[in-house]
Amino acid sequence: MLIPHPLLGLRDSQEFTYLGDASLMNRPDPSAVTAEADFCDYVFLRDNPAGVHRELWFHEQGDRSWLIVTRNTLTHEILGAELARDLPARGAK
Amino acid sequence: MTDLIPLTALGAVDARTARFGALTLTEDDSLGLASLTLRKGQAAPTPFGLTLPEVGAMTTSGPYGAFWTGANQWMIIGAGQGTGDFAALVHAEAPNASITEQTDGFAAFHITSAAGPDLIPALMAKLVNLPPAAYAPGHATRTGLEHMTVFVLRPSDTQISVIGMRSYAASLWHAISVAAARLEHVPV
Amino acid sequence: MTRLSGGLIDRKAPLGFTFNGKTYQGFQGDTLASALLANGVQLVGRSFKYHRPRGIFTAGSEEPNALVTLRSGARAEPNTRATVAELFAGLEARSQNHIGPLEHDLMAVNDLLSPFFAAGFYYKTFMWPRAFWERLYEPAIRRAAGLGALSTLPDPDTYDKGFLHCDLLVIGGGATGLSAALTAARAGAEVILADEDFRFGGRLLAESDLLDGAPATDWVDRTCAELAAMPNVRLMPRTTVFGTYDHGIFGAVQRVADHLPDPTGQVRQTLWRITAKRSVLAAGAIERHIPFADNDRPGIMLAGAMRAYANRWAAAPVRKSGDPVAIFTNGDDGHRTALDLLAKGVPVLGVIDTRPAVAAFGAYQVFSGGTVTGTKGRHGLTAIEITRNGQSSWHNVGALGVAGGWNPNVHLASHHRGRPVWDNDLLAFVPGADGPKGMFPAGAARGKGGTHAALTDGMEMAIAALSDIGVSASPIALPDTPDTPAKQSAYWYVPAKKRAWVDFQNDVTVKDITLSHTENMRSVEHLKRWTTLGMATDQGKTSNISALAVMADLTGATIPETGTTIFRPPYTGVSLSVLGGGDTGHHFRPRRLTPTHHWATAQGAEFTEVGQWMRASYFPRAGETHWRQSVDREVLTVRHDVGLCDVTTLGKIDVQGADAAEFLNRIYSNMMGTLKVGMVRYGLMLREDGHLYDDGTCARLGVDHFVVTTTTANAGAVYRNMEFAHQCLWPELDVQLISTTDAWAQIAVAGPKSRALLQRIVDGFDLSNEAFPFMACAELTICGGLRARLFRISFSGELAYEIAVPARYGHALMERLMHVGADLGATPYGTEALAVLRIEKGHAAGAELNGQTTALMLGLGKMVSPKKDSIGAVMSRREGLAQExxxxxxxxxxxxxxxxxxxxxxxxxxxxxxxxxxxxxxxxxxxxxxxxxxxxxxxxxxxxxxxxxxxxxxxxxxxxxxxxxxxxxxxxxxxxxxxxx
Known part of the structure; x- marks a missing residue:
């Protein structure tokens, strides 16, 4: 596969390490009353759609950027890629 | 000065060099390397007068050079700075940035062609999965080479440099020299 | 000899070769198949199951029958198609799958037992007792039903690999491909033209068509010369594009030295990974046959192949020169073979045409409305039975060409779930619209098979493909050639009482398909698996459509309703050697060497692989005969004197930035932000699920500068996870991360005499317990000005330090420590002693941090600070873990x-x-x-x-x-x- 790196253009997927569902960016608030349940969902429950999926790829043999790649898991068509750090901060303070 | 005698990444006192027809492969142990990363909100400094290059590019000025390695991050190179405290020099030039000593983190190999520029892509096609435009003169990029992570720099049309992690130096030399030997027949 | 005149062989370059030990002669330009045919050899092998005599059936890589073993010794290469093996001087070839001589195969008894070997035979027969499968049935079946045998010797050859990038990859170098490549090349696009043959031209070499009134090879040669001279074109003959992968990536094998008598010292094959912005699939078409009774005898071949042998290789497909040849066809195409054979002086009995009232195109007899209903000839065809209007007659012939029409070669277009679609006009499957993105099938590969149509379509598809990527290409002047569209007809097989073969390689007959249908294998996928039709090395290239037609007849459905089969990579067999990429032995994967590797080697150290690192495991001394003696000695040295161990392999990550301390507080479960400058703290990292992930030390070199160490095994992953936390979770923090593992040679100096030893190399640094206590760290100089980092940390439980210097000095530092510490008993120790020392001290390592354990289990529950959030903190307190x-x-x-x-x-x-x-x-x-x-x-x-x-x-x-x-x-x-x- 070729990953359209937002800075570097098309790069072979062999340069990347795959992580999975981009929801891993949405780390729950550890101080919430429901923190334990929230983290349980966060850690163990992932979507695994047959179709369009937002997922995390790390450009390990490249510029070390984490990307959010939108990919159709059925066709491997890639609909876009963004730099994770450009997205609104999602981590709990 | 210390009386300890340094060894090159390939484990000898003197840097190794080898010729394969029109291609010459040289180990360079004289490069000082330091990474420069901008702090949050910091404007790009101009260490040694270098304008830090754009994405995927490299630049040189006298004995110094810089190439892009990531967002807000560059590697600064100093020829002849292999045994000094190059990071300290860079730090003095860019006191507000995060500087990390990298000189001995890497092994640098230069490949020069005496048969014109075409031999460089012919060699690289056996080593890295990049279109030649990605290593055109003035470009610098990081990629995989035989499962090792390397920087590929193209200072000129007849030279290319591969900078890999120091511990992989022997494997990297093996990979490059095997590929170069297969182009040995190309006339100078 | 049955060699004809003309052809594209070099008669000035005769080549001697052997087949089954007998010497023959061919010429440069021959394949093994053409050379055998020119020598009157029809019988080349035995069939898979019934051990029936078999001959050459095709003139290309679709060959189901003529599988031979080439060369001998370690280079013996089984299952090679004689039809694509380029002849070279001294080529040795042997037939396969027989016991005793090829002419008198002892296993031919299987043919007499054929009633027992029907479809599903294995499944029905070898059911019990279960234990017999491995011990008896399978070995016996493998011996009887088989292909060639491996040499089992190490491959003596070298292989290469590489990566190519282009605007347009043209797959196939026939009329379509050459036209496409020339169009694209003239537009300035980066073009790769790959063809599996050793000579470009495709069917242009096999046909007698004229281009611009001259032999087609004139145009082919001119075109190739123009392409070869263009810097934006890479011509790749002998290159099979074997697979289509995502986003325009293709796998290809280039046979660099397979055609050389002695490939020693040369790369034999190269594996190319080609990334193409667009591709033109100009893979041509594959001729189909018409099953009829006893249609598998040597001498029966595809009529198009017969034409290729006559025109390109000047070989008549008969055993004896002058033997007449017959053609069995369901369309006009078979008549072309008759005409070309006659032009070459080969006697033609006539053309049996299934269509009624067909007139001859030349001076030969036509058996209109006729079919072939039987054949004779034990080791080669001697006679055929022609049936017309219910009347049958036998005719002596030396060979029979079968022309059932042409199937677009859709293989590579269906690798991405691209389903071929039925073209009712063409009566064949063509690539569907849902094929691989960016691939433009062209010419015969999509049913535009006439020479004129192919040339035009190649050009047009190249223009369309380039237009897709914003490159404007102009039409080129194409050579003039008559436009001769040939209509295909739907005559699929001749009903017969005797066996009529559909798939020659797997010995599947019309009867087998009928039986499968009777046994309720209604889906074509079931049919495939029950009969093994289309599952051999040729993937049913010549048989799939015939099988579908038989199935369709049985079910009363149409062919497209019956289904199709999806082709998968590879297009033709690819050797494991070339897939391996070339490097073998310890070069098979890269190795990481420590800064003291060469020193340790000189000391006679034994090494162990830790990830990709080579680490010294122990240093045997003279007189030590067992590893335990060395390890025990090394351990005791550390307990009593001082030992030295290269610990460079531990991961080192430089962490800087205004928020570095806060960042590390969130990464480590224990408090790191409170660490004083000049001190080191042991830290635990958890996974977000609350389990232990990694441990190591964190040294604070400055207010906003830390150095984190990781375990050797997790160095890469911890760095990646820290980047994840930085970029994805807390991008607002001012943190900069750099991996510096290789930059520093780090040596553990451990034992009661370690301070005394280090005192001898530091440049006036105060090592006293007061000035540099346990868990202190400092930047200093040693050995007369060499900058170094010193950490007072201990894995062994003894007074111990780790000293880091720029990696290039690691070797010299180890030598120096050994030298100045000789009187203190300084001794190197390896990973074995390291492990003993840490077990004696009760320190956790990989076996305790195995992904299933928690801080609580290590007795370190207090290291998960309740005062702050960190990765894994919340989940470490969950029910189940907290009660562990x-x-x-x-x-x-x-x-x-x-x-x-x-x-x-x-x-x-x-x-x-x-x-x-x-x-x-x-x-x-x-x-x-x-x-x-x-x-x-x-x-x-x-x-x-x-x-x-x-x-x-x-x-x-x-x-x-x-x-x-x-x-x-x-x-x-x-x-x-x-x-x-």
Missing amino acids: RRRLVGLMPVEPQSQIPAGSHLFTKGTTQNMETDQGWVTSSCYSPYLNSYIALGFLEDGDTRMGEVITAANPLEGQSFEAKVVPTHFVDPEGGRLRD
């Missing part, structure tokens, strides 16, 4: 000289041993030379409250059981005085 009762303990075997194997399970003494009574397991085990006893670490339920209890450690795998006393994890210096003094 197993604790790390030390175990002393009651019998000191018996080793409790790691992995043994722990039980209360005297209880029954089962899952319910299981109380934990042994993680690490070693011999402690310090205690003169084996010792172990393990997780035990309520272990922290069971000190002194004797428990049972069981290893039921080997029937072992041990009694062991529960003790604290610190076998050495439990108060920790030594490392603090």
Whole structure:
């Protein structure tokens, strides 16, 4: 596969390490009353759609950027890629 | 000065060099390397007068050079700075940035062609999965080479440099020299 | 000899070769198949199941029959198609799958037993007893039904690999491909033209068509010369594009030296990974046959192949020159073969045409409305039975060409779930619209098979493909050639009582398909698996459509309703050697060497692989005959004097930035932000699920500058996870991360005399306990000005330091320490001693941090700080983990000289041993030379409250059981005085 790196253009997927569902960016608030349940969902429950999926790829043999790649898991068509750090901060303070 | 005698990444006192027809492969142990990363909100400094290059590019000025390695991050190179405290020099030039000593983190190999520029892509096609435009003169990029992570720099049309992690130096030399030997027949 | 005049062979370059030990002669330009045919050899092999005599059936890579073993010794290469094996001087070829001589195969008895070998035979027959499968049935079947045998010797050749990038990849170098490549090349696009043949031209070489009134080779040669001269074109003959992968990536094998008599010293094959922005699939078409009774005799071949042998290779497909040839066809195409053979002086009995009232195109007889209903000839065809209007007659012939129409070669277009679609006009499957993105099928590969149509379509598809990427290409002047569209007809097979072969390679007949249908294998996928049709090395290239037609007849459905089969990579067989990429032995994967690697090698060290690192495991001395002697000595040196160990392999990550301390607080479970400058702290990292992930030290070199160490194994992953936390979770923090593992040579200096040793190399640095206490760190100079980092940390429990210098000085520093420490007993130690020392001290390592354990279990529950958030903190407190009762303990075997194997399970003494009574397991085990006893670490339920209890450690795998006393994890210096003094 070729990953359209937002800075570097098309790069072979062999340069990347795959992580999975981009929801891993949405780390729950550890101080919430429901923190334990929230983290349980966060850690163990992932979507695994047959179709369009937002997922995390790390450009390990490249510029070390984490990307959010939108990919159709059925066709491997890639609909876009963004730099994770450009997205609104999602981590709990 | 210390009386300890340094060894090159390939484990000898003197840097190794080898010729394969029109291609010459040289180990360079004289490069000082330091990474420069901008702090949050910091404007790009101009260490040694270098304008830090754009994405995927490299630049040189006298004995110094810089190439892009990531967002807000560059590697600064100093020829002849292999045994000094190059990071300290860079730090003095860019006191507000995060500087990390990298000189001995890497092994640098230069490949020069005496048969014109075409031999460089012919060699690289056996080593890295990049279109030649990605290593055109003035470009610098990081990629995989035989499962090792390397920087590929193209200072000129007849030279290319591969900078890999120091511990992989022997494997990297093996990979490059095997590929170069297969182009040995190309006339100078 | 049945060699004809003309052809594209070099008669000035004769080549001697052998087949089954007999010497023959061919010419440069021959394939093994053409050379055999020119020598009158029709019989080249035995069939897979029935051991029927078989001959050459095709003139290309779709060949189902003519599989031979080329060369001998270590280079013996089984299952090579004679039809694509380029002839070279001294080529040795042998037929396969027979016992005894090819002409008198002892296994031919299988043919007489054929009623027992029908579809599904294996499944029905070899059902029981079950144990017989591995011992009897399978070996016997493999011997009887088979292909060639491997040499089992190491491959003596070298292989290469590479990566190519282009605007347009043109797959196939026939009329379509050449036209496409020329169009694209003239537009300035980067073009790769690949063809599996050793000569470009495709069917243009096999046909007698004229281009611009001249032989087609004139145009082919001119075109190739123009392309070869263009810097933006790469011509790749002998290159099979074997697979289509995502986003325009293709796999291709270039046979660099397969055609050379002696490939020694050369790369034999190169594996190319080609990334193409667009591709033109100009793979041509594959001729189909018409099954009829006894249609598998040597001498029966595809009529298009017959034409290719006559025109390109000047070979008549008969055993004796002058033997007449017949053609069996269902369309006009078969008549072309008759005309071309006549032009070459080959007598033609006539053309049997299934269509009524067909007129001859030349001076030969036409058997209109006729079919072939039988054949004779034991080792080669001698006669055929022609049936017309219910009347049958036998005719002597030396060969029969079968022309059932052409199937677009859709293979590569269907690798991405691209379903071929039925073209009712063409009566064939063509690539569907849902094929691989960016691939433009063209010419015969999409049913535009006439020479004129192919040339035009190649050009047009190249223009369309380039337009897709914003490159404007102009039409080129194409050579003039008559436009001769040929209509295909739907005559699929001749009904017969006798066996009529559909798939020659797998010995599947019309009867087998009928039987499968009777046995309710209605889906074509079931049919494939029940009969093995289309599943051999040729993937049914010549048989799939015929099989579908038979199926369709049986079900009363149309062919597209019956289905199709999807082709998968590879297009033709690819050797494992070339897929391996070339490097073998210790070059098979890269290795990481430590800065003291060469020094350790010179000391005679034994090495072990840790990830990709080569680490010294121990340093045997003269007189030591067992590794334990060396390891025990190294351990005791550290306990009593001073030992030196290269620990460069531990991951090192430089962490800087205004928020570095806060960032590390969130990464480590324990508090890091409070660490004072100049101090080091041990840290735990958890996974977000609350389990332990990694441990290491964190040194604070400045207010906003830390150096983090990781375990050797997790160095890459910890860095990646820290980047994840930085970029994805907390991008607002001002943190900069750089991996610097390789930059520093780090040597552990451990033992009571370590301070005395280091004192001899530091440049006036105060090493006293007051100035540089336990867990201190500093940047300093040593050996007359070399900058270094010193950490007072201990893995062994002794007074110990780790000193880091720029990697290039690691070797010299080790030599210097050994030299100046000789009188102190300085001794190198390896990973074995390192492991013993840490077990003696009760430090956790990989066996304790195995992904299933928690800080609580290590007795480090307090290291998960409740005062802050960190990765894994919330989940570490969840139900189940918080109530975890197993604790790390030390175990002393009651019998000191018996080793409790790691992995043994722990039980209360005297209880029954089962899952319910299981109380934990042994993680690490070693011999402690310090205690003169084996010792172990393990997780035990309520272990922290069971000190002194004797428990049972069981290893039921080997029937072992041990009694062991529960003790604290610190076998050495439990108060920790030594490392603090």
